Amino acid sequence: MTEQTTPPPRPRADGWAFLREAVRDLRTTGAVAPSSRALAQALTAPVRARAPHPIDVLEAGAGTGAVTRVLLPQLPRGARLDVVEANPRFAAGLRDLVAAQHCEDRVTVHRAYVEELATDRRYDVIVSGLPLTNFTPAQVDRIMARYLELLHPGGTLTWFAYLGTRRARALFATRAELHRHAAAERALATHLRSGRTASRTVWANLPPARVWQLHPTAR
Numbered sequence: 001m002t003e004q005t006t007p008p009p010r011p012r013a014d015g016w017a018f019l020r021e022a023v024r025d026l027r028t029t030g031a032v033a034p035s036s037r038a039l040a041q042a043l044t045a046p047v048r049a050r051a052p053h054p055i056d057v058l059e060a061g062a063g064t065g066a067v068t069r070v071l072l073p074q075l076p077r078g079a080r081l082d083v084v085e086a087n088p089r090f091a092a093g094l095r096d097l098v099a100a101q102h103c104e105d106r107v108t109v110h111r112a113y114v115e116e117l118a119t120d121r122r123y124d125v126i127v128s129g130l131p132l133t134n135f136t137p138a139q140v141d142r143i144m145a146r147y148l149e150l151l152h153p154g155g156t157l158t159w160f161a162y163l164g165t166r167r168a169r170a171l172f173a174t175r176a177e178l179h180r181h182a183a184a185e186r187a188l189a190t191h192l193r194s195g196r197t198a199s200r201t202v203w204a205n206l207p208p209a210r211v212w213q214l215h216p217t218a219r
């Protein structure tokens with residue numbers, strides 16, 4: 001893995017696979033297209049920042065592997081990656097991706113909801129692709145609590161949120177949906193107070209997105 005510096009190209013079929021799953025269940029899939037290379041690079045910055053240490057990394061909500069493909073070549077020697085994906089069809093594709101990259105010895109794909117992931121492992125970096133503000137406030141609480149539990153002290157959680165979704169929702173969503181979205185954003189904001197945050201905008205993605213990092217304060 002460490003010898004390879006360029007991520008493997010994304011198969012064209014991934015875009016269709018993603019769209020198909022979005023049509024089945026837009027709320028859980030959270031997008032209609034995979035993340036761009038630029039967004040994946042921004043999300044994985046905390047992994048590069050820790051090289052060459054042999055860190056433990058968790059990727060949650062990997063979809064068709066747009067971020068995984070960028071992540072794999074960045075893993076330092078001796079690092080381990082757990083990939084968690086709730087959708088069984090995406091999880092099967094991720095297993096194929098890992099097999100094609102010959103990295104089964106350090107990468108494990110779990111078909112699971114990340115908030116229910118059964119593991120004693122703790123991670124230096126968690127890369128989350130979950131559409132957090134699509135969930136109910138109770139789900140946001142459960143997922144964020146599990147992320148904080150799974151992080152090593154001094155670890156980094158990174159995730160993204162699309163820009164402009166509040167405005168789009170204001171045009172099309174029902175009153176109940178607007179209420180749920182606002183409550184989910186408040187729940188997320190509460191968890192952000194558990195540490196130091198930083199964010200940057202990635203314009204080269206459809207739609208553009210804000211990438212966040214949370215460095216929880218010592219518990």
Ligand SMILES: C[S@@+](CC[C@H](N)C(=O)[O-])C[C@H]1O[C@@H](n2cnc3c(N)ncnc32)[C@H](O)[C@@H]1O
Binds near residue numbers: 067
């Ligand atoms: C917005 S997509 C991101 C996919 C990919 N990381 C990317 O950036 O292209 C969100 C993914 O999270 C998965 N997902 C949603 N809820 C999940 C959960 N609770 N645990 C694990 N995966 C989840 C969905 O199936 C979907 O593949």
